[in-house]
Amino acid sequence: MDDNIDDNPEWVTQGKTIKQLIKELQTFENQDLEVQISVDGGESFKCISLAGKHNNGGVQYCVLENFE
Template sequence: MKTDNPESPEWIYRGKSIRGLIQELQTFEDLDLEVKISIDDGNTRKPISLVVRSDGQCLLKFCGD
């Protein structure tokens, strides 16, 4: 995905593949850490409840209120 903002690095919008995400997660020393997701630079964090296939993509979902 490209952005119209030339000041934003491409990696911010490129996303990760499942393979790339697994490789990155395996670099953590403690593989029992809880995984959370944030879409506001870490100010709000939610646990990942489900990992599903949706419209040909891997979707991480939070199922709480």
């Protein structure tokens, strides 16, 4: 996986809002699928344990977390 942000297209690096993510997830026919996350291009997957609010220098983020 290429970690150089300049080498990645905008759709990879710009991120999503909660509203955008919900809209995308609503397109899945099977709404009972388990949601997992990968941070290495699909080499490994982890379940999402919690969706939390985090504050980084006054900017709030919604973070999907794994506590394994």
